[in-house]
Amino acid sequence: MSIVVSKSLPVVVVGPCAGIVHLSSFDRCMPPFPVTLLLVFNQPIEDPVETIKKALSQALMHYPPMAGRTGDDGEGELHIACTGEGVSFVGASASCALDDEATRSALLLSDLAVGYPAEYCRLSDPFLLMQVTEFSRGGFIVGVTWNHVMADAAGMAQFLRAVGELARGMPAPAVAPVRSEIDGSVPRLPPLMVAAVRSQMRMETEELASLDVTIPSSLIGRIKEECAGDCTVFEAVAAVLWRCRTRTVISDADTDDPVAFAFPSNVRGLVGAKEGYYGNCVAMLQVQASSAAVASGDMKDLVKLIKLAKEKVSDIFVNAGDETSDGASRDEQQRAHPRSRYNTLSVTSWRNLGFEAVDFGPGRPARVMWKPHRTIGFVCVVCPPCNARGEDGVNVASFCVKPEHAGAFVAELAALNI
Template sequence: MNVVVTKSSPAVVAGPSDAGVVLLSSFDRCMGPTAVTLLLVFDQPIDEPVKTIKNALSQALAHYPPMAGRLAATGDDGELHIACTGEGVSFVGASVSCALDDEEVTRSALLHGDLAVGYPAEYCSLSDPLVLMQVTEFSCGGFAVGVTWNHVIADAAGMAQFLQAVGELAWGMPAPAVVPVRCEIQGSLPRLPQPLVAAMRSHMRVETEELVALDVTIPSSLIKRIKFECGGDCTAFEAVAAVLWRCRTRAVISDDDPNASVPLAFTSNVRGLVGSKEGYYGNCITFQQVQATSTTVASGEIKDLVRLIKLAKEKVPDTFQNVGDVGETRASGGRDQQQLAVAAPRYNVLGVSSWRNLGFEAVDFGRGSPARVMWKAHQTVGFVCVVCPPCKGEDGVSVVSLCVKPEHADAFMAELATLNI
């Protein structure tokens, strides 16, 4: 069965003009102008979802003027900032010829991007909107909200806060519950040293490999088993990351290269660690990495991989020693970050990011939380798995993967299936 998605022409939802300039923090500059796409699927209907959400978006931009602005460059060095010009968010209304209970068809539409709007090029340009939104109505009354944004404007936690605000305004609140903070000075963020910024940006560079997008579920039974083996000292993320790391290593690394370096890189939301103010919605994440050989990962026990991940998580605060209000941090992790960029072939490195507990599962446009939250994979940022919030009706953790070439996809899925027995 083919899914037919009928889309309106893009409209511009304008924001307040002449709202000033927002300087980019060093955390923003780590990301680079790469696209991120989120899909929220709601199985409970609301009245006229396209119109309702478009109106709420317009109201929300009055509280979040940078979202309606554009990137701009100034000075001889071309330093970027956000100009709050009010040029607006690109908005598309759409309808689809199937119901949400057509699960296989719906997932296919999600994975292939029919329910979201994308940027025309690999990198976002200065003239592009910072946010694109599509609201799609299904034949059953359910709807999906697809949001694509330039990573420079916000990380996942920041975008979740913004969408919660849109939802609150959609169901009648006079103002968002959380007062937004975007400026680096307002947010009291530290400045990261330039070597660390450069190393983190290396993770965001454009890929040229052809990779396969896969939608997989790590069963709750497997996660519970791993937690038991770890004596209860294990989070769901640590268990899932260890599973993905071992299965991918077995699938893509040849047995004749037992000492190959196969690092695991993961993101950490460090708002609490660096003391950012409540309501800060810019970027505030860092990358941490775990070094190991292919033999260690492919042949070791899952509980040992969990231990390596836990040790790396414990080192995250070391990156922000001696934080000052205006001075740079002493980034003890910077050297490790740079080593990660050069120590192993790019395809050997697996990135894992978690969208759990960031706030996407709390977005509500009037009839409750989403039945599914999903990352839309972009080929430009590959070798990544995103751990998504729980899906309604599924017993396990949902993961969207863009980490294997076509010739390794079957082996990767087979390793996951074997581990799940």
């Protein structure tokens, strides 16, 4: 089906001027790379473009940093300058109805979201770009692209819920926003630790296949049963992805090579972040094993490895001062690392962060989707539950294999589903 999206010229939704906000050490771990989210709403609201643009303007009064720009003190120390320069906003209309076929194709449509002109966000770029696309016979998609330095996924979900609350007529957001590290919202990480984490986050230059797959509930249930119930949905889905991708990309000659699995963990509760904190507050966790163990071992053993990494997240902060001159912990240095970046899979979960609760008036979104750009590594995003696909399972947006491996990866997933 051919879909034509007609866009208006971008307008700037300005915000208040509110001085300077210092970046937290968690923010400094993040390179300025863009993230794009698509929220699909099957039910219409009256004039969604103007309704959401007005609510966005109101939300920026409560979230001044979102309307600012990256500032530089002249000595390379970056901060958020709350200049009020605003958010870039585009209204658009699509030439088709928002039926299931259009929804399934959304990840392939570059016209449903505004993108930055370069792979990394520049100092002069807005922190946030937004597009609202109306479809014939009702329904709309909100495309949101943001600079990861401003917020992690949990923080952006909080902001979008606030926009929705204002669109529905609430006088103020239900959660008061908090952004500064200076007030003790989040702890300071040692500079060497920040540098070490940041050095590992390099933009991937490989051409990768964009895949939209579903891990069936029946398979997740079987894995939970194998683990005697001691397994979360994320752990089961992550184990499936790690195994199938390892079987796909590792040749028989490389079965002794280590393969790594990396995933971010929201540590707001662990570090005592204040309610409403919307900056970055994630720790990157990693576990690894031989490719043979991942490809052929029991699924419950992969779940145990992932669970063990989650249980040790507090050690990151306890041992934060135990650093060598290059910023890596001694324990980290002693571990064997995969010889190729392609041997590392990253999986992030957007479940239970609040994207599925964003409501601009017609109710919750039918789908929440991640639209891949060039990414930091080889990534899968586990998306929130949806009711638009008519499928029983967990939706995963995959950008983790080269095109020549895409067919084999999908086949491995299908084989596990039998």
